[in-house]
Amino acid sequence: MENRFLITLEGLGALLAELKGMGRTLIGPVVRDGAIVYDEITGLRDLPAGWGDVQEAGRYRLEKRDDGALFAYNSSPMAWKRFLHPPALTLWKARRRDDGFRIESEAQAPPLHAFIGVRACDLRAIAIQDRVLMEDRFRDPHYAARRRDVFILAAQCAQAGNTCFCASMDSGPRATQGFDLALTELLHPEHRFLLEVGSEAGGRLLSRVPHQVAGEADWAAALQATENARAQMGRHVDTRNIKTLLYGNAEHPRWEETAQRCLACANCTMVCPTCFCTAIEDHTDLEGSEARRVRHWDSCFTSQFSHIHGGVVRAGIASRYRQWLTHKLASWQDQFGTLGCVGCGRCISWCPEGIDITEELAVIRAQDQNGAGEDA
């Protein structure tokens, strides 16, 4: 029953050192280029102590805090998919031979990763990509190899950004599954971490560092932190009947209006933690004796994404924006049984035009063309 524990700041350092000692590459938050991004860390000292961020539609700014909080930032422009579903990946190589050619898969054991500081919304996003790339009719061996043994140390949110809306999407702010360990950072009266154990591997790791059982007051403080995050959430989406709402409004004039602002830059799809689309490219060496197949992230906002011989299906930006948003919130449900949006707010913060998915949905609902989104 006891799965709530307390560790100190030093304890967290020891925990990271243990993970590293097990041969894992630690990937965690670091300050770089004016943002908090995920990269390899050596330990506690690389974490963004005392850094927070301010986010708004089309805006992201780091801000120094007056405490030493390690996990007091909001959604990073980087999503964890970078490490599970890399932006560019060689799928296989082919070598020319006398009798044709031989193909060798590049699906191989990737580095053993530990993700440090995964948010509730991003845990949901990982589960969503698992469903797409591992749990459908076909299994992507490249994704599966990276996903299989990853260790996840989640970080519960004690605050929320202005573009956050995970509470609306029921994916946060409190993470309840999908992690090996989940920490809640408590700053008062002293800097410490409440740890929840989510797996046997998490329990085993915890047993190797100094810890104590958390008291009721510590647990209450952790829950209060989550409630603070919920109260701070800057955005909201009404998801009632959202599938029928969007299917029923494919010809809504709002798509065209938004297309006047949308640059089709694909930023939203690059920062989105669930967007999984890819394109395939073939490369050959100069001699033409070796060919490589490379898969890289693609976006439904690019003009060639829907190319079929004779032209492109989604010629206008309005249809591409509609595809993206309708896929996230409507057709994803038909395809994979869940929403494709986790409410992380990255697409809002990182849109150069500040197009806000929550605002778009609110407008479409307010001007519902056929009563499609009303209660049945």
Place this chain on the structure above:
Amino acid sequence: MEDLKRIVTEHPFFEGMEEEHLALVAGCARNMRFRGGEFLFREGEAANTFYCLRAGEVALEIHSPHKGAIRIARRGAGDVVGWSWIVAPYRWFCDARALGEVRALGFDAVCLRGKWEADKAFGYEMYRRFVPLMLANLQATRMQMLDVYGRQ
């Protein structure tokens, strides 16, 4: 005469037409036969006859000096051939050539036009039967124009 009226009645174009109107139609009709290769009409000639095909097939063609006769449509038993007789100046737009033995009902266009001028209800009945055919042909022509199988 009664025999001709029965043949007219049996043609799909006149299906369901009132007796009174059938009598008017039959009064302008005659039986016609064409041998293979024979022209029902030629482009530019006066459009004096309206044909309802009973057997055999007819090609509608436009002749071009470089390409020869280009077939633009083919009509068979149950189809009608010729609309130019409805609209002034009553000149055929293309050639109609029998592909093998053809049997048809031929209607004197002057006779028909005279009757529907005198009897507007009859005229309406005839137009009501022509308009859907024209629409279907116009839509089919637009589809052809789309060149849906087009080469790159």
Place this chain on the structure above:
Amino acid sequence: MDASDPLCPRPAPVRAVHHETADVFTLILDVSAIPGGAAFAPGQFMMLYVFGVGEAPISISGDARDSRTLAHTIRAVGGVTRALRNLRPGDVLGVRGPYGSAWPVAAARGRDVVIVAGGIGLAPLRPVIYHLLRRREDYGHINICCGARSPGDILYTGELQRWREEGDMQVMVTVDHGDPGWRGQVGVVTELLDRVRCDPANTLAFTCGPEIMMRFTVRKLRELGIAGEAIHVSMERNMHCAVGFCGHCQFGPLFVCKDGPVFPWPRIAPFFGIREL
């Protein structure tokens, strides 16, 4: 080669190349070296890989009873398909598949069948015709309606003739543009549907061709009294992976690669008329 990797092609030599029209050709591939051959169902497609050039989804146009060879009828319109045209017997290409849904041929037993093909759309329907011919007596009237751009673009002319003469099938062909030698029908394929022989209440219809053509074909089939559930449509969308990973082939909630390419009409009807979907 990793057999468990759905993204890795397997080598298959070209056994023969047939030229069908000016820009359409048929590749016969030897897949006997692949364990299990390439057992497929009519309507499915393969990913064909040309060394160093790339991969393209191509429907299977041969006889499903023959699992040692694969036939693909291809129009040279893009980089990969043009490279496929340059292949000669003995050359090796890569194959993955078969993928996708199939025409419900088993459901045709005891019923009339209407097949409506436009242009290269006849290729994925040819396996259906082979299937029906094998036990002709199991089916009622069989109608094959083909539309092509011009007489020179008609596929499988010899076979069409044979099916007409020996297959107890009503085979009708029409072209958009006739030429001086053309003695057949001129006009769109939907006009042929006025002459199909079938009991609409007991008919199965299969159509493949350009999307506009299929839209009007379905409309006409419905006018004839054929129920939506009895109409099956094969869709085309951009495809990179064929296994549901790349996202390109989405059509509303459907992935053309794994949910299609063959869909019962009611499944795609809500999305078919939406522009730029």
